[in-house]
Amino acid sequence: MKYCSQCGAVVALKTPPADNRPRYICDSCETIHYQNPKVVAGCLVEANDGRILLCRRAIEPRYGYWTLPAGFMELGETTIEAALRETLEEAEARVQLDGLFAVFNLPHVDQVYMMFRSRLLDGRFGAGDESLEASLFSQDAIPWQELAFSTIYHTLRLYYEDQAHGRYRVHTGDIIKLDEGRYELRSGPAV
Amino acid sequence: MKYCSQCGAVVALKTPPADNRPRYICDSCETIHYQNPKVVAGCLVEANDGRILLCRRAIEPRYGYWTLPAGFMELGETTIEAALRETLEEAEARVQLDGLFAVFNLPHVDQVYMMFRSRLLDGRFGAGDESLEASLFSQDAIPWQELAFSTIYHTLRLYYEDQAHGRYRVHTGDIIKLDEGRYELRSGPAV
Numbered sequence: 326m327k328y329c330s331q332c333g334a335v336v337a338l339k340t341p342p343a344d345n346r347p348r349y350i351c352d353s354c355e356t357i358h359y360q361n362p363k364v365v366a367g368c369l370v371e372a373n374d375g376r377i378l379l380c381r382r383a384i385e386p387r388y389g390y391w392t393l394p395a396g397f398m399e400l401g402e403t404t405i406e407a408a409l410r411e412t413l414e415e416a417e418a419r420v421q422l423d424g425l426f427a428v429f430n431l432p433h434v435d436q437v438y439m440m441f442r443s444r445l446l447d448g449r450f451g452a453g454d455e456s457l458e459a460s461l462f463s464q465d466a467i468p469w470q471e472l473a474f475s476t477i478y479h480t481l482r483l484y485y486e487d488q489a490h491g492r493y494r495v496h497t498g499d500i501i502k503l504d505e506g507r508y509e510l511r512s513g514p515a516v
Numbered sequence: 517m518k519y520c521s522q523c524g525a526v527v528a529l530k531t532p533p534a535d536n537r538p539r540y541i542c543d544s545c546e547t548i549h550y551q552n553p554k555v556v557a558g559c560l561v562e563a564n565d566g567r568i569l570l571c572r573r574a575i576e577p578r579y580g581y582w583t584l585p586a587g588f589m590e591l592g593e594t595t596i597e598a599a600l601r602e603t604l605e606e607a608e609a610r611v612q613l614d615g616l617f618a619v620f621n622l623p624h625v626d627q628v629y630m631m632f633r634s635r636l637l638d639g640r641f642g643a644g645d646e647s648l649e650a651s652l653f654s655q656d657a658i659p660w661q662e663l664a665f666s667t668i669y670h671t672l673r674l675y676y677e678d679q680a681h682g683r684y685r686v687h688t689g690d691i692i693k694l695d696e697g698r699y700e701l702r703s704g705p706a707v
Binding site: 333516 | 521526549553555588589596615617619684704706707
């Protein structure tokens with residue numbers, strides 16, 4: 326950030342009075358420009374036969390890799406509305422929402438990732454504009470080596486672990502970047 | 517938003533190609549300025565004797581009303597780090613985190629509210645810069661009529677309901693603004 330989005334003057338990075346971290350401040354109109362993490366919301370969609378809906382990405386980053394439908398929450402939305410919208414946009418799927426499943430923090434990219442369990446409503450799905458294809462996968466067919474993101478891998482892994490234990494929980498954790506292309510999930514409390 | 521924060525040119529509100537909603541766009545440097553909801557994180561802190569830690573607000577909005585320690589998540593933080601930091605800043609309390617308790621959407625102010633259950637570590641607490649006082653309350657002493665926000669009311673109400681049922685769950689829901697000063701919780705799935 327270089328200019329004030331309210332008045333166009335040059336901003337300076339400094340700590341406001343009664344604050345404890347630097348912010349972009351406009352000395353001209355006195356606006357303090359706070360910056361905050363963003364929420365990514367999406368759905369783990371289960372079909373009637375238990376298979377899971379994945380989309381192959383038609384956009385960067387991770388073009389060509391498989392993902393669960395998810396994307397940035399918009400102004401005016403709830404997290405569930407965002408998850409349902411992304412599922413419709415990316416996988417052309419209407420779903421019945423079952424509950425929150427995972428909350429992962431990604432501090433290296435300032436994101437909070439919220440995934441909901443859901444069931445495919447009418448069996449129909451397809452490739453939205455941001456997907457090359459959409460397809461259903463049984464557990465032994467999941468393309469584990471071709472998943473787009475660490476968040477997707479851990480969401481699916483925890484889902485099958487919970488399924489084997491007969492109870493879905495809410496999982497929390499932090500995805501920590503170790504070095505380029507290597508990430509680790511540090512699990513928080515599951516409820 | 518009137519000016520581009522990257523180059524200082526005037527921005528225009530229009531829908532980018534391959535998008536479906538208007539964004540502030542800079543025609544000069546081509547930056548698209550996305551705006552997204554913010555996360556508020558906080559702690560419901562239980563003392564050894566079961567009493568709950570509340571703070572009386574020294575800032576607007578709702579100056580003088582009681583709240584749970586909570587505030588905006590900062591860049592680089594996880595939700596848990598934000599909740600612990602706010603608890604230390606507003607209530608001068610160090611806590612042991614037990615788990616996620618509530619995720620409330622507040623679409624009228626573009627916020628997602630995440631509250632964690634926790635226990636007071638060493639019995640010490642106090643009024644931080646943004647608090648007039650901090651105090652422990654038993655269930656029958658909670659100042660229900662003097663709580664700062666609807667989110668705080670519902671977090672406390674659901675906490676005591678869960679406690680009566682012998683199991684804490686993760687609650688989701690949307691706080692909907694009905695009219696000035698009147699709000700309603702539309703509960704989503706609890707897990």
